[in-house]
Amino acid sequence: MVTTGTVAVAQKVQFTEYDLANGLHVILHQDKSAPVVAVSVMYHVGSKNEDTARTGFAHFFEHLLFEGTDNIKRGEFDKIISSNGGQANANTTQDRTFYHELFPSNQLELGLWLESERMLHPVINEEGVRTQNEVVKEEKRQRLDNQPYGKFADEIFQRLFAAHPYRWQPIGSMAHLDAATLAEFKAFFKKFYAPNNAVLSIAGDIDIEKTKALVKTYFEEIPKGPEVIQPNITEQPLAHEIVDTVYDSNIQIPAVFAAYRIPGMKSRDSKVLEMMSAVLSGGSSSRLYKKMVDNKKNALQVSAFNYGLEDYGAYITLALPNNNASLDTLLADIDAEVVALQTNLISEADYQKIQNQFENGYVDANSKMLGVAENLANGYTFHNKNTNQINQELDEIRSITREEIREAAKKYLVKNQRVVLYYLPAK
Template identity: 75%
Template sequence: MKQKLLITMAISGLFLSASAQKVKFTEYDMDNGLHVILHQDKTAPVVAVSVMYHVGSKDEDPQRTGFAHFFEHLLFEGSDNMKRGEFMKTVSSNGGQNNANTSQDRTFYYEVFPSNQLELGLWLESERMLHPKIDESGVKTQNEVVKEEKRLRIDNSPYGKFTEKIFDRLFQGHPYRWQPIGSMEHLDAAKLSEFIAFFKKYYVPNNAVLTIAGDIDVAQTKALVQKYFEEVPKGAPVVKTVYEVKPVEKEIIDTAYDANIQIPAIFAAYRVPGMKSHDSQVLGMISTLLSGGGSSRLSTKMVDEKKTAIQVAAFNYTLEDYGAYITLALPNNNTPLNDLLKDIDAEVVRLQTDLISESELAKLQNQFENSYVSKNSKMIGLAENLANGYTFHNKDTNDVNEELDKVRSITREEIREVARKYLNKNQRIVLYYLPKK
């Protein structure tokens, strides 16, 4: 049995190495500052068209939070050449899918079409960028949509506010302290002129990346991009504010209450470097070691062996400026929350003290390679990864091809040193997350 397992692992390793091929792409800048990335893949008659704007909740006025997420919805309202509500109907009636999402750092819109509808996808995104419909009616409609989303996903969802509670404490002095969905009171108070000004400042070609991936002809696609985007005017340069926050130098213990839960939870959160940092990748590997799957250290110890937790996790919530390394546990059989925290802390100390084994490191590298291949197997996933590289890694689109090499270069000694550097009790927020009666 053991020999069979080793053979299976060897075959899997060969498959992953063969699949993790270099991603070829073409990139250039248009006169209006729009950065364009093209990737040709003719294995299926599908094309993904996406635009990433370098604007998120981090760029909002503290008295007008929620604007970036609001525009995720508002820019589906239509345009000068498209009736209200026709955007999604146009996509679906032509065999496509579309969506958008917003983070603290960027907003991402996309369509996935049969490749013969590439021109339609480009027209839709150019309409969104050039002259979207931003009026009182659309603002009112989307305001109600956002409120309902907040009620559903946050206010009435079990544990829905834990990131809000943690980030508010962990990122004092930085816009990360509020969540992308923002404040409904701020959105209610905003005037139409404020929404228009926010659009004109951030949703400009020189603050965006257009990425097209799939079954395309590169020369023909360049011509279509020129046709639909050259008339979009360049905006004023977008200058990002640099925030310096005070380090967390002593353990902060607090309590939050949630009326939607019956089982309490305990969280520990550490402020860590942002996604550009090599240490951020190491922290990602540490989280996989601790809780990445049923055979991970925390799951094996607390869920399987001691049966003190029904769920335990560690993850690196990585953002552009900083990250939040978060551990959490939900008790089984009324186990005290402090006992859960002690068990998690013991595994962190173990990481800080002892080198992980060679076999554990090899397993982690295989897990990351598998994840890498999976992310890039779909055209929209690959389009987003290419845009992320340009947007967040010093305009280095080729980061998509360097990611695996960076992971493979991580050593057991680095894992121990990074755990020692960032995961200390005097650098964290401990949050007791309790049911509210």
């Protein structure tokens, strides 16, 4: 990274990529600036790959695959990592599950062994399922059930999507997990957690040729799984504006949300809408913040953001009232700024400001090895196997015009094509 004035300038991310015979896609990035290495595996499976009567499986496996393997005793996975100076975690979205470790670079082989163990022969038994079922239930209580506004995404997506599996969230249904058999869990693993449905992405202080040899040693023997066909479900446009009310016992301050269905992350318009979000609510100098928080003081918080996913996305605006402002007033103020975007081009100064914001954000996201490993895997998984998307993203952002921002606002932020949710304290 180099710096020009106050703007960080991104440098090209070099990488090597290839496939093993079993279909595992491997991406290697060498960076000797620090003696660390990120080892990650991204499986192209998320909640959208689940059966409607067995939701929550992908997120459940995020936990279950830390239980142990034929060669790692139950409960030892995390201990092995921490005792060797490493850190590990995983996360699940609607579209993928991402496992990762960050190690001192002399523990690269250990990281590869752990991930190959997870893929080759995890232990999936009744004891592990019971244990992780309780863990998932507690996570749901903490992150959703007892969290203020914790269910807003769930409430929005179940109204925004009628046919697509995005209508449920990755946490899924606890009743579905309770009802599932061990055979169903094993079948889900066999179908989705195979090398041909995964990307192994390694970034850091590595020797490329030595790493290739280690990858071959630990992953070549893993058998190829069945071909995974991703869902291809088309949503019909909303027939009219959906207005609804949700009550939340965890809040004292109400909120209003407005959500629009938009194209998925592969679409250029998805990037255009990200830039639009920066204009509306990207910091204290953004339009909505200055208007509603600073000047009118009728909002404690206001935001607009692109919830981008593989097949579709949701463009969501929200506000929390200040000084007893009505939710309808807040919604009208947000809508007025949307109309302004639909009517007039943003200024050259605003355009340059958001360009700088995106460039700094890009550099920051790729300043750590784990970020590089994930972004390389994202490019291959979600952008038509274009791993180099990591180097093309900024050029795409720079090529987006002010006219495109105006046209995207006209095309997607349409009142009769949205969900409006009044989020109120439970009585």
